[in-house]
């Protein structure tokens with residue numbers, strides 16, 4: 001029995017084809033591959049010993065061949081007064097990344113249960129009847145691809161019936177980031193390395209297990225908006241998306257990937273058959289400002305970025321989200337809002353406005369609510385759906401742009417959930 005074609009020894013991250021090859025090579029019947037997938041992605045076991053559906057002899061051979069489950073390790077857990085949880089996840093090589101759980105959505109993604117999300121969904125999407133149809137189609141598809149889900153079957157009846165209200169998990173795709181956006185704390189770490197597909201999916205499995213929830217019974221949204229630029233780790237990101245849909249059970253339409261604007265990859269992404277929705281960090285209304293705030297704009301300027309967005313093949317009832325971090329007296333003037341409206345005119349899109357989440361080393365200020373509201377009004381008056389995202393978990397450095405593996409004020413993984421003292425909001 002050898003390693004997989006990608007050289008991985010972790011079962012987490014292997015797709016059905018790789019698991020089938022592994023079991024065939026080991027002289028095992030093909031259904032063993034499905035048993036492994038169910039154990040790793042649905043029961044979310046952490047060791048080979050826990051995969052009780054496999055014969056002991058096969059588990060021992062896997063172990064002797066160097067295979068592990070490869071589950072993410074929750075090293076620390078930081079709990080906000082608003083219920084948001086920031087996880088510090090330990091990786092096999094000692095590196096760490098961050099993953100965020102937002103129990104009532106992230107305040108702006110359509111379908112996340114937030115006011116903004118609901119408003120976006122009702123104004124941009126089709127009828128509730130169609131949404132219900134999609135849900136039932138999803139459940140039918142999941143029944144087809146996974147015959148059993150022990151986690152769901154064993155879940156408490158009360159929790160199964162109730163589900164959780166459209167929670168969102170924000171996951172990382174890289175350790176650190178090379179993109180150097182000036183308003184982002186992650187940028188201060190620099191680029192360390194890409195995450196494997198297994199490490200990306202592992203974050204989701206660890207959080208689902210810790211929160212005792214399971215899609216699709218519990219409505220879970222997923223955003224690739226944590227540490228890193230997913231389109232600079234494209235292949236692993238795409239593979240992780242497939243695994244999340246096919247093996248973990250999260251619907252494509254409940255996942256959103258955010259890019260800082262890696263234009264060639266936006267084109268590639270549009271051709272993927274299974275893909276999350278697209279979000280683009282805009283953050284500026286003209287090239288001079290964007291180059292200052294996001295240096296990658298020198299390589300792919302606004303004209304190229306907006307052209308890629310206009311070319312992007314949107315599915316029925318799909319739109320592109322543009323994120324705009326408002327920085328006091330830098331990019332939040334009425335003139336900036338008018339330029340944004342002009343740039344996006346005619347695009348099937350919405351804009352999420354995010355007042356800067358502050359942090360040490362970030363040299364900008366958070367604009368007042370009045371300025372944010374004025375910016376939003378200009379966009380809306382111009383016919384652009386614009387929503388203000390509530391900051392989530394600012395007090396624990398879990399909000400957008402704050403992920404820097406900060407370790408102050410932690411609540412250890414073994415301790416009960418506690419609020420911690422708040423940082424100043426501006």
Ligand code: SF4
Pocket residue numbers: 177178179180181184185186187226227228229260401
């Ligand atoms: S905003 Fe995203 S792309 Fe930009 S530096 Fe931060 S993590 Fe990287």
